[in-house]
Amino acid sequence: MKVEFFENEYGIDITLLPENVEEMTGLLRYAKNAANVKPDIYFSFKNEPHLAVHLTKIKLSVQSNSIGE
Numbered sequence: 001m002k003v004e005f006f007e008n009e010y011g012i013d014i015t016l017l018p019e020n021v022e023e024m025t026g027l028l029r030y031a032k033n034a035a036n037v038k039p040d041i042y043f044s045f046k047n048e049p050h051l052a053v054h055l056t057k058i059k060l061s062v063q064s065n066s067i068g069e
Helices: 021-032
Strands: 002-008 011-017 040-044 050-054
Touching: none
Parallel strands: none
Antiparallel strands: 002 011, 040 050
């Protein structure tokens, strides 16, 4: 997966660019369900500086897995 980073006076954009079908479907599923889940964002200096964004997976019974829904 490729990552693009852009910052300006209005905010920050981090764009994830999938490189295969599995990455694309995972990103689509999380984007469709993002209204139900607030991401956790961490910045760490442990071994090297890095940013981690964690999205909790929602229950399958309420998960949207279709583009048309």
